[in-house]
Amino acid sequence: MNDTPADQVRLPRETKGKRPRFFDDPAIDQMMTFMLELTTEVAVLRERMDTVERLLEERGSVTRAAIEAYQPSAAVEAERNAWREAYLKRIYRMHPPV
């Protein structure tokens, strides 16, 4: 039994077990984590901007509360998904094998 109050729980962010290395230089494994996190953060910013633009178009003004409350329609979600797919394709452009 753990007696930490439920409102003070901080879930573990690290995984128990040995982390595999895929590259000869472990720095590249670390860089891949940075890269993928950054890829995600750029997409988050872009989506926030998209919400702001849509709110401005619809209402002519925007507040942080309105951004939080914004619920994308299925059509908006489909547009965003198409953007996410194309965005990843642009970033992860593999060189031809040598």
Place this chain on the structure above:
Amino acid sequence: MVAQASEIPVPNIEELFRPTHDERARQGMVSFIRKLAIIDMRRALKEDYESRIEPRLDREGRKPADWQTIEKAMQQEHIFRFYSAVRYNAQEMCYLSVQPAVERALPAMVGLARDLAVRNPAGGSLRLNPDLELPKYITALDVHLTPGWVHSEHTADDVAQGAVVSFGGKVFTGQHPYRKRPGVVGESIAYWIGKKYPNFAPRRILDLGTTSGKNLLPYCTAFPQAEVHGIDVAAPVLRYGHALAEHEGLAAHFSQQNAEQTDFPDGHFDLIVSSFFFHEVALKATRKILAECKRLLAPGGLMVHMELPDEASVSPYENFFWNWDTHNNNEPWYTAFRAEDPLALCAAAGFDAARSFKLHIPDIATFGEERHARFMRGELPSPAHGAGGWFVFGAERG
């Protein structure tokens, strides 16, 4: 069993999860990174293997290659290294992207689950055993790279890992073409059973390693007359699953037990199922669990387990692909389980070899009923495991 509609709606524990705008955006993006790895990069990897690497192995006299030779060759390739790195990081990010919202929701989630465990408005139940010893294959590593896996308890009556696994799983499958909805494996098996054994009417059903019952609940709807049970060694996922089932009006009975040795009487169940289960347990435990299935199954009963296809059922390349998870997804028993013939495992547990089976069945959400009928008539093959089909093995008990 499906309970009578209650007057007062039972709150949904999943509605307490309220990610911020940016957290939702992050989860949405992570689903696409996961899809990039498991669909797009996986396809590119196979094409590269077939067009360039396999011919090279051939020239070097190393073909036909077994999966270990393929793995060794691939580990030197850029494309495999990047595929692996993207896949590994995406897996971690699925869980990381939902944890903050789970932390905020936790007090309310714990409160709701606690209340529903007392009231059981749908007529299900939750039976926990705090003295149950957790097997080492559960606690040694965080399986699937889920920090805390299914069993860690961070507060009294904790449900956090249930929420992390459930919402992380939604991010994980968010853009997967063959994981259309939670529980689709249970749905597909139940549908196949209905067609294969049209007169089969199980009185009691048991799901092993049920976690939060995602693949258990479809049996409540498919066999509404049956009493439906799910067992797992991990309390947080059981509490969470029980709360979900009660919200959905499904009377499912969750109990904290080790499938190697349960407290149910002999011949108690007509149908025993599991999904994504055996490859996570030690091989010694697998043998004990199948023997326990034999004990629990009533005469005329049926056992169907959805699992990864065994080594002998697929090509060396596919074996190389599947076994990636062993070291890279903290699933140490994966390769050892896949090396076994499931029919031999059933035979060793006392099942009649002539009444044991292994086959691929179609994923009902993507295959459709009309094509399923043609599959049943032997006119169409099932798609491969994870690509529109599911591999199952099991036995009929005479």
